[in-house]
Amino acid sequence: LQRTNYGAYFKKIKMEKDYILVGQGIAGSLLAAALLAAGKKVLMIDNAHSESSSVVAAGDMNPITGQRFVKTWKAEALRDAMIPMYASIGEMTDDALLFRERNVLRVLHNAKEHNDWHARTAWEAWQGFIGDMKTVDKTAFEAQFKGVFGIAEILQGGKVDMQNVLNIIKAFLDKSDSLKLEKFEYENMSIDNKHINYTLYDKTPISANGIIFCEGWQAIHNPYFNYLPFQVSKGEALVVRLPKIYKFGHFTVKNDITISHLNDDLYWIGATNSFEFVTSKNTEDARIALIKRLENAINLPFEIVEHRAGIRPTVKDRRPLVGQHPQHKNLYIFNGLGTKGASLAPYLVNVFMDFILKNAPLEADIDIVRYADLWYKAKN
Numbered sequence: 001l002q003r004t005n006y007g008a009y010f011k012k013i014k015m016e017k018d019y020i021l022v023g024q025g026i027a028g029s030l031l032a033a034a035l036l037a038a039g040k041k042v043l044m045i046d047n048a049h050s051e052s053s054s055v056v057a058a059g060d061m062n063p064i065t066g067q068r069f070v071k072t073w074k075a076e077a078l079r080d081a082m083i084p085m086y087a088s089i090g091e092m093t094d095d096a097l098l099f100r101e102r103n104v105l106r107v108l109h110n111a112k113e114h115n116d117w118h119a120r121t122a123w124e125a126w127q128g129f130i131g132d133m134k135t136v137d138k139t140a141f142e143a144q145f146k147g148v149f150g151i152a153e154i155l156q157g158g159k160v161d162m163q164n165v166l167n168i169i170k171a172f173l174d175k176s177d178s179l180k181l182e183k184f185e186y187e188n189m190s191i192d193n194k195h196i197n198y199t200l201y202d203k204t205p206i207s208a209n210g211i212i213f214c215e216g217w218q219a220i221h222n223p224y225f226n227y228l229p230f231q232v233s234k235g236e237a238l239v240v241r242l243p244k245i246y247k248f249g250h251f252t253v254k255n256d257i258t259i260s261h262l263n264d265d266l267y268w269i270g271a272t273n274s275f276e277f278v279t280s281k282n283t284e285d286a287r288i289a290l291i292k293r294l295e296n297a298i299n300l301p302f303e304i305v306e307h308r309a310g311i312r313p314t315v316k317d318r319r320p321l322v323g324q325h326p327q328h329k330n331l332y333i334f335n336g337l338g339t340k341g342a343s344l345a346p347y348l349v350n351v352f353m354d355f356i357l358k359n360a361p362l363e364a365d366i367d368i369v370r371y372a373d374l375w376y377k378a379k380n
């Protein structure tokens with residue numbers, strides 16, 4: 001009988017990567033694609049989108065928001081990064097259209113809102129974002145929506161097909177042997193000066209030069225980064241079917257609630273926003289509240305098809321959390337995309353790639369260095 005070295009046979013072969021990424025939401029997906037395109041070897045570990053915010057989001061990009069019609073932080077730069085990045089992800093399959101231009105129609109409910117909007121239209125920095133309403137059928141709008149005192153048309157909005165982006169990148173990671181669908185367990189990681197060592201569920205050891213955490217709101221459980229001031233917010237949304245006579249699917253309409261076309265006669269309706277919640281799942285209270293808000297917004301019947309819930313990785317100062325761990329230089333975080341993952345992620349990926357591959361400095365607004373004092377406090 002030939003002797004077999006069972007020990008060597010069963011011993012798992014070490015996997016060597018440049019970077020381990022944890023979390024395949026919109027943040028981790030776009031970053032993984034950029035790293036692969038730059039020739040880096042990555043391993044994405046994702047717990048099958050368990051409680052991912054990206055899979056419930058509408059994917060809308062609105063450059064002017066809030067009661068005071070505030071221009072979104074870096075609105076122009078975000079758009080400049082989004083359009084080519086989503087186009088190139090689309091090219092990974094059959095030219096999937098992942099970003100669509102979509103203007104926003106916002107209902108003005110009273111004279112004050114009307115005046116505030118018109119005051120904004122005169123501001124230099126808002127030029128390019130103010131629509132002239134030429135293509136809006138105002139009579140039909142007033143018939144289909146309730147409480148219309150006036151309408152503001154906001155240009156340069158858009159819609160990202162978030163689920164498709166995630167699916168395309170997931171398939172690509174899988175094909176290139178760069179994906180493990182399992183929960184990342186922090187206690188299975190060890191760090192030395194140069195390497196990250198991690199053991200997968202099947203006992204395969206991995207060694208990487210760095211690890212980038214992109215866990216969305218679940219980063220609050222990350223022992224290395226939980227000192228950061230996440231202020232996560234839960235959002236629930238509905239998917240409804242609207243009758244074919246609905247005329248405004250080519251716009252995102254905001255009438256207290258957002259109505260955003262998905263496909264065919266299906267529309268995303270949302271969302272709630274709550275900083276205090278006891279469950280991450282759907283709730284009956286939110287469902288009732290969303291139905292009421294939609295009934296107050298439109299003059300059309302609707303049928304509920306789906307109810308979604310997710311938790312946004314919002315931050316106390318409403319800015320992303322990006323950078324390097326204060327003590328372990330090969331640990332990174334790419335997070336804090338809050339309510340705007342669809343539009344922030346491409347810009348931040350470009351900035352982060354320059355940071356890790358070219359040593360370019362991060363902007364003070366997004367760099368986690370701004371919270372160094374919290375780390376020292378947590379450590380002592």
Ligand SMILES: Cc1cc2nc3c(=O)[nH]c(=O)nc-3n(C[C@H](O)[C@H](O)[C@H](O)COP(=O)(O)OP(=O)(O)OC[C@H]3O[C@@H](n4cnc5c(N)ncnc54)[C@H](O)[C@@H]3O)c2cc1C
Nearest residue numbers: 023025026027047050053054059060184216235340341342
């Ligand atoms: C109701 C609602 C509506 C929204 N609408 C919009 C919108 O219209 N436009 C917009 O731009 N943004 C919107 N957002 C915000 C948007 O969803 C987020 O900004 C964005 O999705 C955050 O992406 P992320 O990749 O950081 O996190 P996530 O999408 O949460 O991804 C994190 C991933 O990490 C995985 N993970 C976490 N921990 C572990 C672990 N230990 N092991 C393995 N895997 C792990 C998770 O399963 C998940 O797949 C909305 C959010 C909600 C809740």
